Amino acid sequence: MNKPLRRVAVFCGLLVLALLVRVNYVQFVQADQLSNDPHNRRVAINQYAQPRGNIIVDGKAVTGHTETNGSDFKYKRTYTDGPMWAPVTGHASQAYGTTMLEGVEDKFLTGNDDRLFFNRTIDLLTGKQRQGGNVVTTLNAKAQKAAFDGLGDKKGAVVALDPRTGAVLAMASTPSYDPSGIAGYSTTDEKNWIALDKKNDPNDPSLNRALRQTYPPGSTFKLVTAAAALETGKVTDINAKTTSPDPYTLPGTTTPLVNEGHLQCKDASLRNALRQSCNTVFGNLGANIGLKGMVDEAEKFGFNKEQTIPVRADASNFDTKMSPDQVALSSIGQFDTAATPLQMAMVASAIANNGVLMQPYEVDKLVAPNLSTISQTDPQKMSQPLSPENAQKLQSMMETVVTDGTGKNAKIPGVRVGGKTGTAQHGVNNDKAPYAWFVSYAMTDQGSPVAVAVVVEDGSANRDDISGGGLAAPIAKSVMEAVLNK
Amino acid sequence: MSASNTTTITSIGAPNRRNTELALLVFAVAIPVFAYANVGLAKNGSVPAGLLGYGVGLGLLATVTHLLVRKFAPYADPLMLPIATLLNGLGLVLIWRLDQEPSLGSAMAPKQLMWSTFGVVLFVLVLVLVKDHRILQRYTYISMVLALVLLVLPVFFPPVYGARIWISLPGIGSLQPGEFAKIIITVFFAGYLMVKRDALALASRRVMGLYLPRGRDLGPILVIWAVSLLILVFETDLGTSLLFFGLFVIMLYVATERTSWIVFGLLLSSAGAVAVASSEPHVKIRVQDWLHPLALQNGAVTETAQARYAFGSGGLFGSGLGQGYSRLIHGIAPKSDYILATVGEELGLAGLMAVLLLYGLLIERGIRTALAARDPFGKLLAIGLSGGFALQVFVVAGGVTGLIPLTGMTMPFMAQGGSSVIANWALVAILLRISDTARRPAPSPAPSPDAEATQVVRNQ
Numbered sequence: 001m002n003k004p005l006r007r008v009a010v011f012c013g014l015l016v017l018a019l020l021v022r023v024n025y026v027q028f029v030q031a032d033q034l035s036n037d038p039h040n041r042r043v044a045i046n047q048y049a050q051p052r053g054n055i056i057v058d059g060k061a062v063t064g065h066t067e068t069n070g071s072d073f074k075y076k077r078t079y080t081d082g083p084m085w086a087p088v089t090g091h092a093s094q095a096y097g098t099t100m101l102e103g104v105e106d107k108f109l110t111g112n113d114d115r116l117f118f119n120r121t122i123d124l125l126t127g128k129q130r131q132g133g134n135v136v137t138t139l140n141a142k143a144q145k146a147a148f149d150g151l152g153d154k155k156g157a158v159v160a161l162d163p164r165t166g167a168v169l170a171m172a173s174t175p176s177y178d179p180s181g182i183a184g185y186s187t188t189d190e191k192n193w194i195a196l197d198k199k200n201d202p203n204d205p206s207l208n209r210a211l212r213q214t215y216p217p218g219s220t221f222k223l224v225t226a227a228a229a230l231e232t233g234k235v236t237d238i239n240a241k242t243t244s245p246d247p248y249t250l251p252g253t254t255t256p257l258v259n260e261g262h263l264q265c266k267d268a269s270l271r272n273a274l275r276q277s278c279n280t281v282f283g284n285l286g287a288n289i290g291l292k293g294m295v296d297e298a299e300k301f302g303f304n305k306e307q308t309i310p311v312r313a314d315a316s317n318f319d320t321k322m323s324p325d326q327v328a329l330s331s332i333g334q335f336d337t338a339a340t341p342l343q344m345a346m347v348a349s350a351i352a353n354n355g356v357l358m359q360p361y362e363v364d365k366l367v368a369p370n371l372s373t374i375s376q377t378d379p380q381k382m383s384q385p386l387s388p389e390n391a392q393k394l395q396s397m398m399e400t401v402v403t404d405g406t407g408k409n410a411k412i413p414g415v416r417v418g419g420k421t422g423t424a425q426h427g428v429n430n431d432k433a434p435y436a437w438f439v440s441y442a443m444t445d446q447g448s449p450v451a452v453a454v455v456v457e458d459g460s461a462n463r464d465d466i467s468g469g470g471l472a473a474p475i476a477k478s479v480m481e482a483v484l485n486k
Numbered sequence: 487m488s489a490s491n492t493t494t495i496t497s498i499g500a501p502n503r504r505n506t507e508l509a510l511l512v513f514a515v516a517i518p519v520f521a522y523a524n525v526g527l528a529k530n531g532s533v534p535a536g537l538l539g540y541g542v543g544l545g546l547l548a549t550v551t552h553l554l555v556r557k558f559a560p561y562a563d564p565l566m567l568p569i570a571t572l573l574n575g576l577g578l579v580l581i582w583r584l585d586q587e588p589s590l591g592s593a594m595a596p597k598q599l600m601w602s603t604f605g606v607v608l609f610v611l612v613l614v615l616v617k618d619h620r621i622l623q624r625y626t627y628i629s630m631v632l633a634l635v636l637l638v639l640p641v642f643f644p645p646v647y648g649a650r651i652w653i654s655l656p657g658i659g660s661l662q663p664g665e666f667a668k669i670i671i672t673v674f675f676a677g678y679l680m681v682k683r684d685a686l687a688l689a690s691r692r693v694m695g696l697y698l699p700r701g702r703d704l705g706p707i708l709v710i711w712a713v714s715l716l717i718l719v720f721e722t723d724l725g726t727s728l729l730f731f732g733l734f735v736i737m738l739y740v741a742t743e744r745t746s747w748i749v750f751g752l753l754l755s756s757a758g759a760v761a762v763a764s765s766e767p768h769v770k771i772r773v774q775d776w777l778h779p780l781a782l783q784n785g786a787v788t789e790t791a792q793a794r795y796a797f798g799s800g801g802l803f804g805s806g807l808g809q810g811y812s813r814l815i816h817g818i819a820p821k822s823d824y825i826l827a828t829v830g831e832e833l834g835l836a837g838l839m840a841v842l843l844l845y846g847l848l849i850e851r852g853i854r855t856a857l858a859a860r861d862p863f864g865k866l867l868a869i870g871l872s873g874g875f876a877l878q879v880f881v882v883a884g885g886v887t888g889l890i891p892l893t894g895m896t897m898p899f900m901a902q903g904g905s906s907v908i909a910n911w912a913l914v915a916i917l918l919r920i921s922d923t924a925r926r927p928a929p930s931p932a933p934s935p936d937a938e939a940t941q942v943v944r945n946q
Contacts, residue, residue, distance in 0.1 A: 001740060001741070001743070001862060001865050001866075002857055003743065004739050004740045004743050005740055005853065005856055005857050005865065005869055006857070007739075008736055008739070008740060008853065008869055008873055009850070009853040009857075011736075012849050012850075012853060012872070012873065012876040013846070013850075015876055015877070015879075015880040016842060016843075016845070016846035016849065016876070016879075016880075018880070018884070018889060019842050019879075019880060019883045019884060019887070019889065020839055020842055020843075022884065022887045022888070022889040023797070023830065023835060023838050023839060023842065023883075023887055024835065024839075026794065026797045026798060026830075026887050026888065027797050027798065027800055027801060027802070027830060027834065027835035027838065028801075028802065028835055030798055031798045031799075031800075031801045031802075031835075032798075033798065034794055034795055034797065034798020034799065035795070035798045035799040035801065037780065037795060037798075039780065039782070039787050039791065039795075040795040040798070040799065041787075041795075041811065041814055042795065042799050042811050042814075045811060072811075
């Protein structure tokens with residue numbers, strides 16, 4: 001009877017072996033995946049087991065924490081001026097996860113980042129509670145307030161950059177929400193969360209329009225077309241007459257392209273065309289530059305690529321396969337062309353920075369709980385869409401727009417301000433309220449300290465090109481003034 | 487050739503290893519006591535108030551048991567008692583640890599301690615009363631009836647969590663008669679097969695290359711098996727049916743030495759498994775959970791997923807006792823079926839492997855006892871008990887870790903549940919009794935001439 005007994009013994013041995021292999025698989029091979037699974041509540045519990053580090057603007061924290069009782073989570077996030085800073089901070093919610101900087105820098109804020117290993121070990125040895133690191137942003141509190149207050153009840157977004165470095169100075173999006181209201185795990189938080197849902201609030205307040213919404217850029221895109229015209233050599237003298245018919249028939253079609261209002265656009269010089277925002281001139285220019293030239297220039301400005309600042313920004317779109325008439329339409333910001341407010345701020349900042357586009361970023365440095373700097377962002381050149389000479393020509397044209405064109409509302413006494421208005425129509429037969437755009441920069445002796453893009457979604461019934469100047473330009477002006485400290 | 491290995495009898499005065507057992511028992515008591523202190527320090531920052539009582543109680547229980555083994559089964563295997571004590575002690579600590587989580591309901595540890603004590607008492611009673619395991623052979627058919635009655639009983643009680651495996655006795659609580667039936671039916675199989683094994687093995691017809699026994703030999707056992715299986719399917723207790731089935735196949739195979747039984751058994755079991763899995767909604771859900779362990783159910787994380795997260799979060803070394811979150815496995819059974827998840831999370835892969843190896847070692851000692859036993863009844867009984875134990879461990883641990891679909895069974899000794907712990911102490915007592923007989927120096931009870939003759943023939 002012993003032979004089968006031995007075989008049964010081997011069989012039982014195999015059963016135990018199978019179990020051992022299995023637990024090794026689950027607890028070793030799969031361990032990382034399982035322990036970091038978003039549905040694994042331990043992830044959230046650990047996230048909130050110690051006070052989160054703060055997000056800091058101008059030396060002051062815009063975030064905080066309180067202790068909570070009666071749940072798995074020990075600490076809850078709080079926000080100062082939550083709605084104003086929401087597009088920057090995002091939310092860190094015990095129930096609903098993290099977004100924006102709270103999400104991207106989550107590991108650092110919770111103290112779980114590998115770079116904080118040394119601090120953690122010291123805390124462990126000295127018996128101190130683990131602390132999260134702080135995220136110091138590049139934002140400018142005054143500019144942010146100007147942007148947020150300027151938008152007010154309107155629906156829209158503002159992005160301001162420092163053209164010299166790419167640092168984000170302001171990033172506002174309205175209507176906004178208070179992330180404090182959804183930071184916890186209570187029924188109130190749940191109610192607030194449900195109310196924020198796009199299905200329940202068509203205004204979608206939790207959407208960060210500055211980074212995650214693309215709009216047809218309308219006439220503001222003419223800056224890119226003008227840059228392409230200068231760079232490809234189609235136009236060398238911005239004050240010389242161009243050969244531009246008015247009305248202009250889109251190539252390969254019988255559709256005429258017209259200008260808004262009664263403008264003197266026939267054969268207008270580039271400067272004059274930009275000042276009046278002539279569709280015919282820029283449509284014709286775009287078609288002459290051709291698809292490749294337009295795509296190359298647009299992509300040098302950052303189109304067709306997601307930006308990481310380090311929060312992800314949606315890619316702006318300039319189609320890479322189009323017929324000549326579509327190229328013409330795209331060159332005046334219509335057809336499929338779409339841009340985030342960040343993208344248009346990048347366009348203005350590249351022009352203002354003498355043609356050099358700096359990589360936009362909103363995190364200046366990461367600071368450990370013991371206040372030592374763990375990492376510092378160095379400004380980086382992203383591309384050069386324009387030569388310095390051409391950039392200066394374009395600056396001069398943009399300044400004419402403000403002094404003598406559609407952007408007069410952005411004038412700041414004693415400061416060189418360049419800008420461009422835009423009104424993008426959308427909807428079937430343009431029946432929806434247009435988007436009012438304004439992109440601009442201010443120039444000082446030390447170069448340009450600020451470039452702004454403003455978009456206001458429900459620009460009143462006024463459909464002419466002025467609405468960009470009327471609605472958006474004053475907001476841009478106050479943001480620039482805040483940065484210039486006027 | 488293998489005859490020398492099958493028995494540990496060497497010469498007169500062979501060491502009985504009782505001192506080894508005593509030394510191991512010291513560890514088996516010390517480890518849970520330390521674990522207990524560890525939980526208290528982790529959860530409340532202080533050594534639990536009951537530590538001394540618990541330590542002394544466990545120590546006393548172990549000492550008394552050890553002394554009785556010394557007296558009544560002096561040659562018994564020295565490893566089984568310490569392993570069972572350690573597993574039971576750790577189980578108690580883990581249940582007490584889970585009692586510290588208010589979300590998991592009322593405290594279970596004191597009750598479990600009481601049941602464990604009953605278990606040890608039964609262990610002692612078996613050792614004292616059953617002087618020789620062959621006495622059990624007399625009760626072959628009584629065992630059969632008793633096992634069937636125990637299996638049928640729960641049908642008359644309302645189902646608990648989808649399975650009719652409980653009987654509730656007012657004032658005492660609920661019992662799982664299946665746990666006891668497991669041992670009793672093994673006694674029946676062993677007794678019956680010992681008598682019929684030659685008929686089953688030799689008087690067979692060859693069908694398609696397989697030797698099939700005559701109906702009259704096979705009939706009764708097949709009927710018992712089918713009835714027990716039907717009852718279990720009706721009670722929707724898949725784990726126990728699987729256990730009984732495996733037990734049955736293993737014992738038939740050992741008794742007849744016919745490989746055809748394995749084929750036959752595997753065919754029957756896969757047919758049964760498919761039939762049950764496709765008809766029983768209760769089982770269907772389990773299979774779905776197994777295939778998609780992390781899938782959400784109505785937007786919520788399932789128990790299966792929670793258990794998996796517990797294992798995964800434990801990693802190599804675990805969070806430390808009392809510092810994990812296995813309470814997140816809400817549902818019905820964090821203290822019973824899912825207790826291994828707590829082991830995995832708080833003691834880590836290292837701790838879980840150690841626990842599984844303890845079970846493996848216990849199984850190995852049981853099979854060694856079967857090999858060493860000198861009578862076929864003892865061999866069959868020992869292999870039945872240890873094989874069944876192995877299957878149970880595999881089915882539970884495999885189910886909780888996701889190797890196989892989850893079935894409602896409890897981890898022997900560790901999991902909360904009175905019937906289980908009592909029955910398993912009795913199981914260990916029988917195995918100790920068999921090993922005592924097997925390892926006893928030669929002359930004492932004259933070995934059955936039948937057994938000797940059989941062995942010589944078989945081992946040529």
